[in-house]
Amino acid sequence: MEAVKEAPIPAMDSLTAAMKNNIVPNQEYLLQGSVLDSAVEVLLHRLRGLCDNVDSGPETFHDHEMCFSISNVYFSVHVLCPLHIIINIIFLLGSVTPQPLTLRVRRAIDYLDMPYQLRYIGQPELGDKSRPTILRNSIDVATTPTIVDFLTEMGFRMDFEYILRGYMFRKGRMKITVSKIFKMMVVGKPAPESVDPISQSYLVELSVLAPSNQDAIAEDMRVFAEQLKPLVHLEKVDYKRLTQPPM
Amino acid sequence: MGVTIIQQFPMKENRTGAQIIEFLTKRVNALGAKQCGTFLVDCETYASIPQLGVQRTLHVFHNSEQPASVFAILDNGTGKTVPVVADALFDLLLLKMSSVYTSKKSKVEIRGPRFELNDFVIKIGAININHNVKGIIVEAEYRPCVVFGLCWDMLREFLQGFLGSCVSNIPPHYFQNRMNDIFQPLDTIQQYLDHITIYRKATGILQPFNTTNT
Amino acid sequence: MQREDKQLELVLENFQSKLNEFKAQIYALIFKLEHERDNVNWTTVLDTFAVFSTQYTAIMKYLSYEKLPQLRNYSVLPLMLNPERDEDLARITENRVPALSHDIVPDFLRTKTEPEVEHKLMQVEHKAGGLQFETAQKQLAAFNKVVNHVLDLVSKAREEWEVETGARVGIGQTSSVADLHTLVSAVSMGKNLKPMVPQVSPGGMMVPPTGRPVTPSMGPNTPPMGMMPKPPPGMKTNVKAAGAPHPYR
Numbered sequence: 001m002e003a004v005k006e007a008p009i010p011a012m013d014s015l016t017a018a019m020k021n022n023i024v025p026n027q028e029y030l031l032q033g034s035v036l037d038s039a040v041e042v043l044l045h046r047l048r049g050l051c052d053n054v055d056s057g058p059e060t061f062h063d064h065e066m067c068f069s070i071s072n073v074y075f076s077v078h079v080l081c082p083l084h085i086i087i088n089i090i091f092l093l094g095s096v097t098p099q100p101l102t103l104r105v106r107r108a109i110d111y112l113d114m115p116y117q118l119r120y121i122g123q124p125e126l127g128d129k130s131r132p133t134i135l136r137n138s139i140d141v142a143t144t145p146t147i148v149d150f151l152t153e154m155g156f157r158m159d160f161e162y163i164l165r166g167y168m169f170r171k172g173r174m175k176i177t178v179s180k181i182f183k184m185m186v187v188g189k190p191a192p193e194s195v196d197p198i199s200q201s202y203l204v205e206l207s208v209l210a211p212s213n214q215d216a217i218a219e220d221m222r223v224f225a226e227q228l229k230p231l232v233h234l235e236k237v238d239y240k241r242l243t244q245p246p247m
Numbered sequence: 248m249g250v251t252i253i254q255q256f257p258m259k260e261n262r263t264g265a266q267i268i269e270f271l272t273k274r275v276n277a278l279g280a281k282q283c284g285t286f287l288v289d290c291e292t293y294a295s296i297p298q299l300g301v302q303r304t305l306h307v308f309h310n311s312e313q314p315a316s317v318f319a320i321l322d323n324g325t326g327k328t329v330p331v332v333a334d335a336l337f338d339l340l341l342l343k344m345s346s347v348y349t350s351k352k353s354k355v356e357i358r359g360p361r362f363e364l365n366d367f368v369i370k371i372g373a374i375n376i377n378h379n380v381k382g383i384i385v386e387a388e389y390r391p392c393v394v395f396g397l398c399w400d401m402l403r404e405f406l407q408g409f410l411g412s413c414v415s416n417i418p419p420h421y422f423q424n425r426m427n428d429i430f431q432p433l434d435t436i437q438q439y440l441d442h443i444t445i446y447r448k449a450t451g452i453l454q455p456f457n458t459t460n461t
Numbered sequence: 462m463q464r465e466d467k468q469l470e471l472v473l474e475n476f477q478s479k480l481n482e483f484k485a486q487i488y489a490l491i492f493k494l495e496h497e498r499d500n501v502n503w504t505t506v507l508d509t510f511a512v513f514s515t516q517y518t519a520i521m522k523y524l525s526y527e528k529l530p531q532l533r534n535y536s537v538l539p540l541m542l543n544p545e546r547d548e549d550l551a552r553i554t555e556n557r558v559p560a561l562s563h564d565i566v567p568d569f570l571r572t573k574t575e576p577e578v579e580h581k582l583m584q585v586e587h588k589a590g591g592l593q594f595e596t597a598q599k600q601l602a603a604f605n606k607v608v609n610h611v612l613d614l615v616s617k618a619r620e621e622w623e624v625e626t627g628a629r630v631g632i633g634q635t636s637s638v639a640d641l642h643t644l645v646s647a648v649s650m651g652k653n654l655k656p657m658v659p660q661v662s663p664g665g666m667m668v669p670p671t672g673r674p675v676t677p678s679m680g681p682n683t684p685p686m687g688m689m690p691k692p693p694p695g696m697k698t699n700v701k702a703a704g705a706p707h708p709y710r
Contacts, residue, residue: 008286010287010356011317015335034637036640039635140336141333141336142333150319154295155295160654162648181648198647201644237641239649242652
């Protein structure tokens with residue numbers, strides 16, 4: 001290991017500096033769509049033609065995602081330090097309304113030695129018509145598998161879990177996933193015989209994780225989404241409308 | 248990555264932390280060790296809000312030896328601890344939890360010079376709790392080996408060589424059930440936590456003791 | 462006669478001005494190519510050539526205008542050839558023609574194509590004229606056949622392509638808005654994914670964390686409706702303690 005020549009900078013300080021310089025990837029630009037099982041082959045074929053990883057073929061994945069939440073009963077903002085205030089302004093915009101904090105844990109079922117992924121996702125912002133994609137805060141952290149136990153002991157409760165199986169493509173900085181969502185019939189058992197697809201369609205997501213103020217990428221995404229029409233219509237799904245019963 | 252053990256060095260009367268570090272630096276230099284920068288281990292402690300029931304304590308560590316990682320150790324209040332090692336952005340997630348876990352405002356920092364001597368890395372640091380020096384901690388790492396049980400004797404002898412009799416012949420408590428496990432960076436952090444806990448508990452007692460002696 | 466001369470002079474003057482204009486444009490292009498070679502792009506050059514082409518057509522049209530005196534009826538005769546440099550001539554021609562010598566006169570004053578070219582042209586014309594009507598018809602038919610065949614190929618390919626895209630449109634629906642909403646609300650809010658029996662125990666804690674192989678013994682095909690049998694309180698801690706022999710694994 002190389003010796004550290006300069007005095008080490010406290011981790012929080014370097015994090016604050018990174019935040020100020022806008023190099024922390026904390027924004028996710030997102031478009032979502034779906035494709036019927038019968039047409040997924042056509043879509044995969046087209047994506048193979050459009051995306052970067054042509055030679056190796058699409059990357060497959062088989063993941064288990066668990067959604068945890070913690071409720072603070074009453075909501076209060078604790079001011080810890082100036083850094084906290086900064087971060088508050090930048091990040092906590094979505095949490096002004098009292099609602100439970102939700103974190104997601106994702107693990108690969110097909111690669112057991114991969115790190116687990118812990119993820120915070122903020123409220124999606126639709127923006128006006130001129131914005132081509134949904135924008136939401138996102139903090140992605142790789143962790144050890146102990147994270148599930150860790151969150152549980154912290155007081156988090158698992159709200160729901162599901163299985164994802166599908167294909168991942170890349171195009172520059174864009175990530176395209178085509179995934180089938182399965183409900184787990186038995187809690188904690190992701191075995192193939194105990195899962196059930198929740199719909200006759202695949203979920204298609206086009207996303208880019210980027211630092212703040214990189215709106216140019218959204219335009220690239222719009223152009224890419226255009227190329228998948230009419231097979232798949234990638235759109236800004238309005239989450240608020242989803243909570244209401246379908247018309 | 249090798250095996251690391253952490254040892255307290257007693258504070259002496261009429262001596263500041265800096266003086267003791269200087270004193271120990273001379274000793275390791277005499278052994279032929281070369282200084283290679285400095286090191287920093289920090290720890291922030293959070294407590295769960297009363298609404299969550301049993302109070303849980305969360306310790307979050309950074310170590311300059313593993314600058315891209317965050318180490319978090321949760322004590323669930325009923326005797327179970329769960330550690331997690333994560334990417335640096337974990338700190339941002341913690342800020343999200345600030346409404347359920349609040350800082351206990353007792354920041355601990357261990358800072359000091361870092362030396363290399365062939366297969367060994369030696370770190371001599373002053374432990375600061377809320378910017379007051381509470382003691383001296385010496386960290387010794389033997390890099391070619393990853394199993395504590397296989398190199399404990401040598402490490403002990405090595406430490407005794409320049410620290411003297413304050414190094415016990417009994418392996419640290421933390422390793423008693425882990426003699427043959429593969430050593431992980433988290434094991435270093437766990438030892439730091441053990442020492443910090445001792446200092447924190449002792450602070451109340453040591454404080455008057457120190458003031459009467461200085 | 463007088464009138465005709467005047468008209469001729471007028472025509473030549475017009476002609477000359479048009480030519481000069483044309484020349485200036487060509488100069489401009491050459492200048493551009495020589496001095497701004499790096500900044501010239503092919504589209505502008507192409508545009509310039511299009512302008513040249515129209516200019517040329519305009520000039521030819523002007524010359525073939527009926528009411529104009531036919532210039533071809535006038536002849537130019539070289540009265541004297543001189544190999545020496547003629548300063549006047551050089552000046553008039555902007556140094557392109559320094560002397561009216563034997564070398565250049567045949568080319569400059571030529572009114573007919575070169576004998577060699579003329580001969581070749583004659584040959585071709587003769588061959589075309591000597592062709593039998595039937596042979597011509599035959600060749601025409603053969604050529605038509607080839608062209609039609611190519612046309613067939615192209616239209617067939619096009620048809621196939623259209624059928625294919627048509628079929629793809631014909632699948633009609635490849636995506637469903639309802640499915641999208643089902644999927645998104647499941648993934649984002651856990652709709653239809655939440656366990657049917659709430660598993661919350663008093664302390665806000667839940668029964669053993671999912672995704673770990675430490676769940677109490679359960680057959681792989683435990684019916685989903687029963688969900689997890691709630692372990693007795695005492696068992697809970699046992700299970701958990703056993704779940705983490707080395708927490709960093």
